[in-house]
Amino acid sequence: MKLRSIELSLPDPAAAAAFMVDIWGLVSAEVRGSTHYLRGSGVFPYLVSFQPGDEFVRSTTFVCEGDELAGLKTRVAAQGWPARPVVSQDPGGGHGIEVELPEGELLRFLEETSNTAPIAGYSKASKRVMPVKLTHVVFNSADAEASGHAVEEVLGFRVSDRTRGMVFVRCNDSHHSTAFARAGFASLNHIAFEMDDLDAVMRGIGWMRDHGFQPAWGPGRHGPGDNVYAYYIAPFGPVIEYSTAVEKVPADYRTGEPDDWTWPEHRIDQWGVSDKDFAGLRVAEERFRFRREWEPVPLAAEPA
Numbered sequence: 001m002k003l004r005s006i007e008l009s010l011p012d013p014a015a016a017a018a019f020m021v022d023i024w025g026l027v028s029a030e031v032r033g034s035t036h037y038l039r040g041s042g043v044f045p046y047l048v049s050f051q052p053g054d055e056f057v058r059s060t061t062f063v064c065e066g067d068e069l070a071g072l073k074t075r076v077a078a079q080g081w082p083a084r085p086v087v088s089q090d091p092g093g094g095h096g097i098e099v100e101l102p103e104g105e106l107l108r109f110l111e112e113t114s115n116t117a118p119i120a121g122y123s124k125a126s127k128r129v130m131p132v133k134l135t136h137v138v139f140n141s142a143d144a145e146a147s148g149h150a151v152e153e154v155l156g157f158r159v160s161d162r163t164r165g166m167v168f169v170r171c172n173d174s175h176h177s178t179a180f181a182r183a184g185f186a187s188l189n190h191i192a193f194e195m196d197d198l199d200a201v202m203r204g205i206g207w208m209r210d211h212g213f214q215p216a217w218g219p220g221r222h223g224p225g226d227n228v229y230a231y232y233i234a235p236f237g238p239v240i241e242y243s244t245a246v247e248k249v250p251a252d253y254r255t256g257e258p259d260d261w262t263w264p265e266h267r268i269d270q271w272g273v274s275d276k277d278f279a280g281l282r283v284a285e286e287r288f289r290f291r292r293e294w295e296p297v298p299l300a301a302e303p304a
């Protein structure tokens, strides 16, 4: 199981795509109708899509194997979560299910998707910054603890760590591919892009600075997951992150609890070199909610 992409609706997809390509570093993969698909240097056909409309999250997409999908269908149907079979009309195709979690998060699970050739050749000399893929999509939750339990039981995910602020969840050996923030409301918290290495994160920060953007938080290195981060508030609304080097964890990783993850006074990361724009981030984290535009269909009704 791998996190692949996030699908957003927003009023001006062309402007959002221009920022993400010209400044953030993604590459235009395709424009279908008025939907923009943007990719990174990795094998996924796209990482983010922007469809015109109100501001909301359409889905977050994971790609998986057939046996994983079969298990998901059985458990989702047994749990009674709103869901439907789906054939992806996005680049990479594939088929599977869309699921609405108890707080409204919309996850799509696809099998038999196709990948594309990775992009090489961008270099330090050209100053080109290019994210590889998504490394995590984090959601705000009214009850993050319940969300963590729900995705463990129904989706087969595993909680890697709990802190005072977050429940970190993995779906493979990466410490977290998603997380639920203890926010008191449900929305998109942020979208994190994987960079090749620490140097690529720092060059990304420089490239953003060249274009007048300062981090809302970072650079820094988190406790849980041990990943490097730099968070920005995108001009089109959501919080986006350059990240790298998230910890790989074994299947028997001991789930950390909040008391395992405390900081010295005045510290909220390992380095302690940057401030955090709490108020600005909070506003940005509330902008993108979830909207289910489809009617649930019993998964058992799907033709074989």
Ligand SMILES: [Fe+2]
Binding pocket: 136, 138, 190, 192, 229, 241, 243
């Ligand atoms: Fe993050």
